[in-house]
Amino acid sequence: MTTGHVFIAMSLDGYIAREDDSLDWLTPYHAPDKDHGFDAFMDSVDGLVMGSGTFRTVLGFGGDWPYAKPVIVLSHSLTPDDIPEALRRRVTLSRETPTALMHRLDAEGWRRAYVDGGAVIRSFLREGLIADMDITLVPVLIGRGRKLFGEMDLKADIRLDQIRVRRFPSGLVLTRYAVSSHPASKDA
Template sequence: MRNVILNMSVSLDGYMEALDGDISWHLVDEEVHRQVNGFLAPAGAFLCGRRNYVMMDGFWPTADQDPDSPEPMREFAAIWRDTPKVVYSRTLDRVGRNATLVRDVVPEEVRALKERPGGPLFVGGASLAASFLRHGLIDEFHLYVHPVILGRGHRLFPELEARTDLTLADTRVFSNGVVLLHHRRA
C-alpha cells in the first residue's frame, strides 16, 4: 500500500506562509532542493489543493526552459510535469495536462488510490492537508523547518478534535539552518 506523505516547509512557529502569501523566507538552496528532488522523484502522484496547484502549475511546467535556472530547478520542473496530479477544488473548472480534478476529499476514494500500485502520494497545501489530517489519511510528515519566526500567517496545522501521535523516523540538518523532520503515524 502506498503512503500519503505531507511534504511542506514551515516556519519555526508553525506557519507555511505569511499573511500575504509570501514564501520568500523559504531557504531552498541547492542542498535542500536536491534532497527534495530525490525524495519527490518516485512520487506516484501529487495531491494538491487549489491554491497550491495554481501556484505550482503557474511556474514549474516551464521552469526548465530558462537557461539560467539552476540544475535542481530544471530537475524539479521535469518531476512536476511528469508526475500525475490530483487537484482538489470546488472552484476550478479544469486543470492542466497530467492532472485530474476532484471536488471533495472522500476518504474511501483516497484509500482506494493508496491501494493502487505506484509510488507514494504527496499532499501539498495547508487546507488540503488539514482535511486529510481530519480524516486520518496522512501516514507520514516530512517537514522542512526554516530558521525564521513569522509571528503570524497561515498555519500549517489546524485545530483538531483529537491528537495525532507520531514516531520520529529521521532528521537532517542542512548547512543553511533548515531542519528536516520526518515523522510517521504511531
C-alpha cells in the same frame, strides 16, 4: 490502500505561507543544487495531491511546471478551464473526499501519494490517511500567514513518532515523523 506522505517547509513560528500565499521567505534557502531531500522524496511517490491554493501558488511561480508526475487538485471552486492547456494531461481536478480519492488511486495502482497544502494535509490527517510527514523547519519568523497546523476538529489526538532529524548547513532542520495513531481509527 494508497498511503499519504507529506514533505513541507514551515517557518519557525509555524507558517507554510504568508497570508497572500507568498513563499518569498523561503527564497534565501532555495538553490538548484540544494534540494534538502526533496528529490529523493519525489522519487518515492507516484504522484501529488494538492489543494487549489497550493495549485495557484505553484502556477504563480511561472516558468516550467515543476512536477513530472501526475497532480490531482482537490477543489470545489476550480473548473477544468482553470487548468492551463499545457498541463491538462498531467493535472486533474477532483471533488472527492480524501478517503474516496485514496481508494480510487489505490485501484489505479498508486502506492504512495505526496499530499501538499495546509488544508489538504489537515483533511488527510483527520481521515487517518497520512503515513508520515517530512517537515522542514526554516529558521525564520514571518509573524503571520497560513499555518500548517491550527485548530483541527479531531476525534482523538494524533500521535507522531520522530523517525529522523537531519540538519543542513543552510540552517534548515528536516524532521521525519511517522503517524502512529490516527483519529479516524479511534472511537469518538
